[in-house]
Amino acid sequence: MAARRIVVTSGKGGVGKTTTTANVGAALAQRGQRVVLVDADIGLRNLDLVLGVEKRIVFDIVEVVEGRCQLRQALIKDKRLENLAILPAAQTRDKTSISELQFAEVINQLAELCDYVLIDCPAGIEHGFRNAIAGAAEAIVVTTPEVSAIRDADRVIGKLRERGLPLRLIVNRIRPEMVRSGDMLSVDDVTDILSAELLGIVPDDPEIIDTTNRGEPIVLQPEARLTAIYQKIARRLEGEIVPFTSLNPPGFLERFFGKAG
Amino acid sequence: MFDFIKKLFGPEPSSVTARERLRLVLLSDHLSLAPDVVESLKLDLIEVISRYCEVDIANCDVTFEQQEKQVAMLANIPILGMRSRQAPRAPEPPPAPAPPPASTSPAAAQSTAQPQPSSPKAGAGTGAPRRRRRRKPSGGVNPAPQAT
C-alpha cells in the first residue's frame, strides 16, 4: 500500500518546520515505520544539516528529476535509524528548477517504497510551497504562539483548505510561564484563532539548538524532554488518541538548579 | 478573567492585546482574499437600497476597512432620489418563485412613478444624465421596473 504523504509547512520561516520534520520522522522510524524525509527547500537546504548527513550527499532531488540519477541513488539512509532515509534538496539551484508535476511524481515514486513521506516545505507561499504541497495528501502546519507566525499560518491554512488538504496543527516553542503571566498566547488561543485541529504542543527548549548543531535529532536521546513529545506526535499521526502533556513551568528549585522539566 | 485583572491592575496583558489584534487583522485579511464575496455583498446591498431609493449603481462602492478597534464596512451608495411615496406597503412577502398576481397595485404605483423622475433629476443636482437603470434580478420579491 502506498505511503502517507504529509507536507510540513508554516508560511512563516523559522518556526520549526525542519526540526519538526526531522524529529517526527525519526520518531516514526523508531516505531518501526519506514520513513523518507524530503527537503523541498531547493537553494537553501537544511534538512540534511539537521540530520547530520550533509557530508554524505551525492545526488539531490533536482538531479533525480533531470534523470541524471536514479531515485534510490539519491536517497541517503540514516546510520542510526534503519527505517529512515532522506532525499536532499539541491543547494545551488532555485525552486523553479522543478515543476509541481515533477515534484509530485517524485513523491509518488517514493510513496511506493515506504510508509511515510514527510515533505519539509520552504517558508513562504510561492513556488517552493506549491511544489511541496503538490506531492502531499495531508499537511502538518507548524506555528509558534506569536502574532506574525499565526498570521502567516492562517494564510497557509487558507491555501491548504482551497486544495482540500486535511491538516493538523503543531504549536511549537510554547513557554508555559509566559502564557501564565499573560505575555504569550496560549495553545487554545492559537487553535481558536486558526480553527484547526491540534496534533502536538512542543515547549520551547534550548536543548534543541545543540542537537541541530550536532546533526542529531533530539529523539535519539531517550531521556530528553522533547523526545516524549515527538513520540506522542508520531503516535497521534498513526491514529492513536494520546492526551496532551500538561506543561507546567519548572518550579522554583528547577529554575534554581537549571534543570529542564 | 483578564477583564477582571484589567480593572484591578490597569494595562491589559499583552496576550489579550495580541488576541484582539489578530482577530481583526485576520478578518481583514480574509475579506481582502474574498473579492467575490465582497462583490456579491455589494450587489445585494445595492439591490436592497434600490427598493427604497434610486441609486447611482455605476458609482457605488463597498469596501472593508480595518480600524483601530474593529473592521468596518464602508459603503458609498450615491442616492439620486427616493422611490415615490405609496400607500404604506404590506410587509415584504417572503421570496416567492413567481411574482404574485396581486401585485397590480405596486405595478400601478410603478407606472405612476414614471413621470416623477424629473424631480429627482432636479433634486440630484449632479447634472448627470438620468440613467436607464436595470435592476439586478432579485429573489422575485418585486417585479423589476421596465426600462422606459
Next chain:
Amino acid sequence: MHDVIPQGATDAPPKARGRAIVVTSGKGGVGKTTTTANVGAALAASGAAVVLVDADVGLRNLDIVMGLEARVRHHVLDVLEGLASVDEALVSDKRVPSLKLLAAAQTREKDDVDTAAFRDLIGTLRDRFDYVLIDCPAGIEMGFANAIVAADEAIVVCTPEVSAVRDADRVVGLLGDGRKVQLIVNRVRPEMVRKGKMLSVDDVNAILRLPLLGVIADAPDVIISTNKGEPVALDAASPVGSTYRAIAERISGTRSDEPELPREKSFFEKLFGGR
C-alpha cells in the same frame, strides 16, 4: 551624519540622498522584521526621517510588528501600479512622527513586483527620507532579488545556529561586493554559549566575516512587544531596546565602539528574575 551637497551641483539631487539599507538573512524567522522595525524606530526617535518598506509580498508582517496594521490603506503594489500615490500609501507611526511605513500587499505574490519600478520607488523614497529600510523576505528567490536591487547597503541578521549561518553565508555571496554589508547576531543565549551548546558570535563571524553592528540577547521582551505592536527600541527600560538603539547609533555614525556581548544573568537575577 550626511555631507550636505551644495545647491546647484549638476549631478546631485537637491537634498542629500537618504541611505537605502536592506535587512536580510536567507533563513526565515531570525529577526529581520523585528530588526527593521526597531532599528527604524530608533533612528527616527533620534530625529531622522525614516521609511520602512515591507518587501514580503503575500506574507506581510512589518505592519503588525509596528502595531500599524489597522492603518494600512494602500500598499507597495498599489503605488507601483499607479493605483495610489506614495503619500496615500505611507502610514505614519503612532508614536514617532518622522517614522513611516510602506506596507506590502497581502493578497498578491512576489512575482507581481516589477523590479525596475520597485527600484525607482526606492530611489524616490531616498529623495524624501534619510533612511529607507527594506524588510527582505526569507529565501533567495524573486522576493529577495527585488528587495536588494535598490539598496546599496545591507544588514544581515543571523542567529547562532548552523542553518541560519549557512543561509546567511549564501546571502552574503549573493549580495556581492558592491554593497556595504554588516552583521547583527540575534537571539544569543550567553549561558548556552559558555556551556558549548550554542555557537559564539566569533564562531558565526569566523564564517561570515562581516563588520559587526550588534549582538542581541534572546529575551521575552520581543515577544511581548510584538503582541502589543510596540517596538522595544522605544522602551527605555528594555535591554534589547537599548541594544537596538546602540545599533542605530552605529549605523548613523554617532557611535563607533565595538558591540557589547550580552552577559549571562547573575546568580541573583536567575533566582529572582525568572527567565
